[in-house]
Amino acid sequence: MGAQELEQSSLLIPEVKSRKKRRDVHAGDRRFFWTLRAVALLILAVLIAIAVQLFLVSLPAIRHFGVGFVFSTDWNPVRNRFGAAAFVYGTVVSSVLAIAIAFPISLGVALFLNELAPRRLASAVGFLVEMLAAIPSVVYGLWGLFVVAPWLRTVFEPMMIRYFGFIPLFQGPPYGVGMFTAGVVLAIMITPTISAISREIFRAVPLSHREAALALGATRWETIRLGVLNSSRLGILGAVILGLGRALGETMAVTMVIGNRKDIALSLFAPAQTMASLLANEYAEASDDLHLSALATVGFLLFLVSFLINSLARFLVWRVESRQKEGAPR
């Protein structure tokens, strides 16, 4: 009881103080306040400026092609015909593939580090996993091109084609570079993101939930399922979406391993193209206004999708954390 009262009163004090401060400000405080506010608003202004600028540049293409831009697979700069469907498809499929591979691995890593591994091992492995995020993406691209792609072409893809060739996704020749390789490289790149955020989510699960499960006679796995996973479903979804956001926008590594073919192929082993890799490939060479505008439209689409996905993820993670901190009913 005493401790609780103390906590409440110490919570109240800073609020009272800050209100007082705002009323009888000193000049220095005011300057500080406005400087910080300006800096914060500047960030927002940059975001809005980028969105507006992209939209303005893409306006001619949007006027010219209308909604059909998103549905047409015809991208022909020579004939001035532009449609982004193949790149939208490439972006979505390569990202979903990356999530499908990275999600179970990341979840496993996060659970192992948080729930099972001894503390020293956990911090060492956790550090290494997070270091994966620090490797420049062009290095991933090189590695993908010289190590992953050849292995996939000579070992993995022929095997899949042989045994699962009846599924259209695994038909056709093994190229090495292509959608699947992009998915694999992306998966490795987003694993640190998903596992780091999942770990944070698991750490936010109160000990009392684990104890509730343990005291009911749950085994270790049941405790994780009942006391940890159950409470963090929404947060894990947020982590996945954040990883998805990263995969959608990743440019360099994907450009190097996806094969850059402006077409939709059913086979995952065929070369493809994403929105980001298209921009990286063509921006330097685009001279025609409509071509530039079409590229800007692709950029605008990518911006929009990434923005929405990231907002959704942040919202989910934020909601989980605030709810668990309160520990109160929803």
Add this chain to the structure above:
Amino acid sequence: MAQTSIILQTKRVNAYFGKVHAIQDVSLEFRSNTVTAMIGPSGCGKSTFIRTLNRMHEEVPGARVEGEVLLDGSNIYQPGVDPVSIRRRIGMVFQKANPFPSLSIFDNVAAGLKLAGFQRRTVLQEVVERSLRQAALWDEVKDKLKAPGTSLSGGQQQRLCIARALAVSPPVLLMDEPTSALDPISTAKIEELVMELKNEVTIVIVTHNMQQAARISDHTAFFLMGEMVECDLTSRIFTKPRDSRTENYITGRFG
């Protein structure tokens, strides 16, 4: 009251957190269908002690237990005994109500049964209703069993946790300061419940509220600095304790 059989017994139990010796040589007996209260100042080890009774203590990294705890005569710390099986026979209710937040009221109560392998819907329904009635919560929740457990009030959540613990019909129920986070009315309800429940289950309750111990328990054990100073009939502890430290504590001279 009539003497009943000893269901739970500790023999020289010692508990450690790393190098800290939290509990020293505690030997106690708990008789069937009684309520035994553990009292003592904060940090005296009473919570640690009851966590040794269902092998929850060892879940804390670096924590270990020495000594014997006999449940129905067999040592739960014997090598080869699975702590999971012990926790299914000794239920526990915590200081802060901890229903599983993503589960409904029904699923919270059924959680232990499902862990024990019960699947049949009719069995689950029967047991959930019985447990909620035992916990005096049925009338308040029978129309919203599908609502999340966390949508209930604090006192209701604590009774939900009691129902959850009772669902697997444990012979012993441990309660670790179950009312310390509750208002007086909810507290009174839980106390009433404890006195009714002892007809079916043996209760060990930790409390730092001496009036509560006096109201609801048959036996009281006084803990001080990791030692069990004395244990006796509650009426005797609160009227003429043998140890002067107990007397000092219950008369409010410290703690």
